[in-house]
Amino acid sequence: MLAQRELERMILSGELAVGSKLNENGVARMLGISRGPVREAFRALEAAGLVRLEKNRGVFVRQIGVAEADEIYELRAVLDEYAGRLATEQASPLDVADLRARIDRMERAVASGDLDTYHDANLGFHDRLVELAGNAKMLALYRRLVNELSLHRRATLDQSGILAVSLGEHRAIVDCIGSGQAAAAGRLLRDHVLASRERMHQNVRPGQAVPLTTRDRQSA
């Protein structure tokens, strides 16, 4: 039960590299437990889409390719448009202020060049927005998609110019939410996600395909 959360944390933080093999004995020793609970955690993580199980061969941290990331971004665009519409109808002035504060936090992070904080705040902003929509099932699906996207380890050569654009999009979205323009909020949110997808593509091209040295790497 706890092993699953710890493994999930390590996978999402990148502590366990994408594509690396997870040895049952190794993980068990690392967590100070036996193989039984580790295997159970693996099964749960597989259903959550974070690892891949190969019968009699072992489990691997899942690798999300560009094509699959594309699919996920398009799904997010559809869900986010809906979430934006609902959130506009549901959000209180306090909620809007909270969203603005999150954007401010992102802006400060960009100004100080702290990309990690920016990334966290960005995830938090979108998560809060979907949460405001008030559909718990959608929030669960959304989080799953975001988790899977984090398995698409791209070069992350975020240039501050791109981040500034993204910041502007965020502000426009919250302005629509604050002024009750549901349809416009949804549309901007969808466009924002699709633009993020394009930004990912531009990051992927220089690096080409995923280097082989990161596949089936040993760890734990």
Place this chain on the structure above:
Amino acid sequence: MLAQRELERMILSGELAVGSKLNENGVARMLGISRGPVREAFRALEAAGLVRLEKNRGVFVRQIGVAEADEIYELRAVLDEYAGRLATEQASPLDVADLRARIDRMERAVASGDLDTYHDANLGFHDRLVELAGNAKMLALYRRLVNELSLHRRATLDQSGILAVSLGEHRAIVDCIGSGQAAAAGRLLRDHVLASRERMHQNVRPGQAVPLTTRDRQSA
């Protein structure tokens, strides 16, 4: 690995009643295996949303209430509208003919009063439609939602009048797909799903809340 599929089948078919407790030893004996693999299957099924785990108390087949079913229907409406648009762009004439054949099968089932066959064909029709959209991740999410909806055991007092209406909606959808009207196909599909939600509500009202006798029932 196989235990999970068997349990999933038994849950979705209703062989294991919604809300019933699944005893580890009982399931293990039933499947002719030991408790270890059973516990692994439980963890996977929990992540799939089919069972609910309560620490030190056991696992129960999940119960979907009206509020949650509502959320799922609204999500399906959003996804299906998108799927309808994509499917229209992707579908070949053969695909359209296949969809029509599925509707014919539903019609025959209604005519002969075979509600089980109608239900299967209906699920198959929508599944195929989402599959045609060509987004594998969306298909996976869609199937998960449909699975969860089957945990909302309503009275299923399907009257043939209602089914006829549903059949007509199906034909209109495929007509749009066949004639390349993507936006219209999406809109009709969304409306169809939302209408299904309303039909569920009308089925729920007479029966009121779920009777207590079906909760935490012993089985396996």
Place this chain on the structure above:
DNA sequence: TGGGTGTAGATTGTCAACAATCTGCAGATG
């Protein structure tokens, strides 16, 4: 009689050992 309490049985959580399968390498063979 109603309600709290303790205990016996059942059930879940965990572990270590055994069986089945895979992997890597050394040696044979053409």
Place this chain on the structure above:
DNA sequence: CATCTGCAGATTGTTGACAATCTACACCCA
């Protein structure tokens, strides 16, 4: 020299046993 074969070690799949926790019922007491 390349390829196939077979074994040794490592890893996964499964099992039965033990510890921790919960549940239900009998019992006691006000």
